[in-house]
Amino acid sequence: MFLIVKQERSFNQNHENLNSIYRVGHVDVEDGREYPQGGVPLVMPASIKDEIVGVKEVTLISHERYGLISVNNGGEIKYYEEDPELVYIEPSFFDVFDWEVLEGSVESVFNQPNIVALNKTLADKYFPNQSAVGQTIKLNKETDLKVVAVMEDAPKNSDFPFGIFISMETKKAKDPKEFNNWGSISSDNVAFVLLENNVEPAKIDAQFPDFVEKHWDKDTREARTFLLAPFTEYHFDERFGTFSGRVAPKTILYAYIIIGVLLIVTACFNFINMSTAMAVKRSKEVGMRKVLGSTRKQLILRFIGETFAITLIALLISMALTERLLPMVINDFIGIEVPFNPIADLALLGYLIAILLAVSVLAGLYPAIVLSSAKPIYALKGSMTKGKGNLFFRRSLVFTQFLICQILIFGTVVAVQQMNYFSSVDMGYDQEYILNINLAETDKGTRDLWDSKVQNIPGVVSYSFNYKPPFSGSQSVTNAYYYGVDSAVNELNTHVKMADDQYQKTYGLDLVAGDWLTKSDTVNQFVVNETFLKKLGITDPNEVIGERMMLWGFNAPIVGVVKDYHVTTLSEAIEPVAMFNRQENFRTLGLRINGQxxxxxxxxxxxxxxxxxxxxxxxxxxxxxxxxxxxEGERKMSQMLTVFAFIAIFIGCLGLYGLVSFMANQKAKEIGIRKVLGATVANIMSRFSMEFIVLVGLSFLLAAPLAYWGMNSWLGQYEYRIAIGPIIFLISIGASLLIALSTTGYRSMRAATANPVNSLRDE
Structure with a gap:
């Protein structure tokens, strides 16, 4: 747990200006709901630098999702697909972020088009045994790029997995209109600002309303709020995402910490119970040492020393297991590489020493006090002094163990049910046997060639050329203008989907009014979803058929309305969607195929x-x-909770067994007398079991509200979620009772079936 949390918290710490760097994000509010978006219009960063006071530097990073690099090396052309590593950057990138230049220079060149820098790994791959600086590579078979520098590789604990840095002027030369479009926002275009010294982000946030007033119309101004998100939180901010595609929510990290602490505490409590249960067997040893002159302090130090030795052995074994299992299990499980080097890592070494001392004291102090407090006259007879306080303390330990167990059981059941809900909810389109291929080349001739070949494949039910399927990780949002029957202009933030005439059939979207898009080479029709209408206050979908709207500069009629479907995860509400046929944006071939x-x-x-x-x-x-x-993150959390719930249950069973053993030893004579007086095995077992049923019940009364509060807070991040009903509470307490009865039943039966002669005999 410590290694995972430590590694996640180390992300993006390699920049000198870390505490002065902020991401520009915005939140749109509609109908009381907040819709965060981490992207910005391409035109916005330059305006921030000119108009916002307190900003020292601003830089735009634009991720290129589909990139083919071709390299002519000695007359042989080789091709490389480099999707996540390819970004467009501005010259200011190197003023905001620290990235070491190993060869060449980035000074005064990134304000020109057709310039590129490569990281060392790619430079060596493209140009082995020679310098990459001065060489030329080609992007997507059409754009020549001159290599001006070789950069260091991004560290593994970075959310900037960039390897190909292309000048932003290259992108601007290809699509200059987009750099004047305030209405188009993509999550692939992200802006970062570097603040002046002693400037608080609140001062910048306070200037954004006037900024929005200047550049957006009335409807957008009322709904949109820009804000700065600290780069120190970039790796943890679920609202806006990261370039690496990984976010480590702090709620999950806190869960790791809490579960780790709870397991250690549970194990310590278990050790205390087991040690005190064994105290009777060591009582003669204690009595003899006291008779021979050992002081209580010496006995306490001796017993704590024994606990220290046991803890040290356990720690060494756990370190060996961690070193072996870390690359095989943990790294694969969480998706990042977690280093383990306790000799070189001082923080890790300090943690190991601290946990060794803390566990030794926590687990060893109470048993040492109990054992050392025995009076020689009782100890030499093989018994310990009885005390209600000691028994109450041990019961409290078991109570706490079952409290932890029930919280973990409750959390596991909720997480598993939520994951089952994810897999069963109707997303609004078909999912099974829908296959997507990202086309390597997107020109019309290539699409026509695919079209002629795919239609002859047996087993293909239908297929569609489009920009993205109904559900995708990257979203494009823009302003759509609807011209209603009253000639009023209504503006909506709208997700855009570029689709052909077969999109609806291939993905199984449901039409509720009008028709689907027809085959066309131009944007002359729109199809919208039901939420688009709801935002306009329209209840009858037929009302919008034939009405015109404008989006991306295209003015065309709405010809159809589809049933709402999820374009993002179930953590977000369904938003307005507009679909239209724009072939130059088609990058995906989607196919509905016969499963057999x-x-x-x-x-x-x-x-x-x-x-x-x-x-x-x-x-x-x-x-x-x-x-x-x-x-995947939620699924892994569910698996993690399940594993740790079983560990906690196992430890809890050992602790409960220890308490039952202790009570059986303490009540051995009482049990013997009851048997002599005619008590049955069932009577004796029921007396034992009832006490622990009460403990489980009391722990449930505290665990239930705590677990409900925690898991309800976790579910709160999802727009679509399960309800925590009575069945989950019943499963939690039912499992706990079953575990308690199974554990106590075995030990109490041994006590109840023991020969009373042995327990009633006195030395």
Missing amino acids: SSANVIAELETIWYDIHEEYEFDYTFLDKEIADFY
Whole structure:
């Protein structure tokens, strides 16, 4: 747990100006709901620098999601697909962030088009055994880029996994209109600001309302709030996401810490119970040492020393297991590489020493006090002094253990049910046997070639050329203007989906009014979703059919309305969506296939792929797998809770067994007398069990509200979630009772069936 939390907290710490760097994000508020967005219009960063006081520097980073790099090396052309590593940057990038230049220079060159810097790994891959500086690479078979520098590789604990840095002027030369469009916002375009010394982010936030007033119209001004998000929180901020695609929510890290502490405390309590249960067997030793002159202080130090030795052995074993299991289990489980080097890592070494001392004292002090307090006259007879306070303390330990167990059981059940809900909820489109391929080349000729070949593949039910499937990780949001029957202009923040005439059939969208898009080479129709209408206050979908709207400068009629569907995860509410046919944006081929023919279809697609794109690697994804991947973090949390719940239950059972053993030893004579007087085994077992049923019940009374509060807070991040009903409470207490009765039953039966002669005999 410590290693995971430590590694997550180390992300993005390699920048000198870390505490002065902020991300520009915004939140749109509609109908009382907040919709955070981490992207900005491409035109915005330059205006921030000119108009916002207190900003020392601003830089725009634009992620290129589809990039093919071709390198002519000695007459041989090689192709490399570099999706996550390719970004467009401004010259100010190197003023805001620290990135070491190993060769060449980035000074005064990134204000020109067709300039690129490579990280060392890619430079060595593209140009082995020679300098990359001065060489030329080609982007997407059309844009020549001159290599001006070789950069250090991004550290593994960075959310900037960049390897190819292209000048922003290159992007601007390809699409200059987008750099004057205030209405188009993509999550791939992110702005960061470096503040002047002693300038608080609140001072910048206070200037954004006037900034919005100047650059957006009335409807947007009323709904949109820009804000600065500290770069120190970049790795943890779920609202806006990261370039690496990984976010480590602090709630999860806190959960790791809390669970780790609870498990250690539970184990210590268990050790205390087991040690005190064994106290009777060591009583003669204690009595003999006292008779021979040992002081109580010496006995306490001796017993704590024994606990220290046991803890040290356990720590060494756990370190060996961690070193072996870390790369095989933990690194794969959380998706990052967690280093383990206790000799070189002073923080880790300090933690290990601290945990060794803390556990030794926490687990060893009370048993040492109990054992050392025994009076020699009783100890030499093989018994310990009885005390209600001691028994109450041990019961309190078991109570706490079952409190922790029930909280973990409750949390596990809630997390598992929420994950089951994710997999069963109707997303508004079909998911099974929908296959998506990112096209390597997107020109019309290539699409026509695919079209002619795919239609002849047996097992393909339908197919669609589009920009993105209904659900995708990257979102494009823009302002749409609806011209209603009263000629009033209504502006809406709208998700855009570029789709062809087969999109609705392929992905299974449901039309509720009008028709779907027809085949066209131009944008002459729009289809919107039901939420688009709800935002306008329209209840009858037929009312908008034929009415005009404008989006991205295209003015066209609405021809259809589809049933609402989820374009993002279930943590967000459904938002307005507009779909239109714009072929130059088509990057994806989506196919609905026959499940029984999937293997043959994929083989046919691979053959076609290499016929058309021999220089690219063939890759595909199934839509249901893409959706499941977005909930990987929640799935792993569910698995983690399950594992730790079982560990806590196991430890709790040992502790409970220890308490039952202690009570059985203490009440041995009482049990013997009851048996002599005619008590049955069932009577004796029920007396034992009832006491622990009461302990479980009392712990449940405290665990239930605590667990409910914690898991209800966790569920609060999801717009679509399960309700925590009575069945979850029943499962929690039912499992706890079953565990308690199973554990106590075995030990109490041994006590109840023991020969009373042995317990009633006195030395």
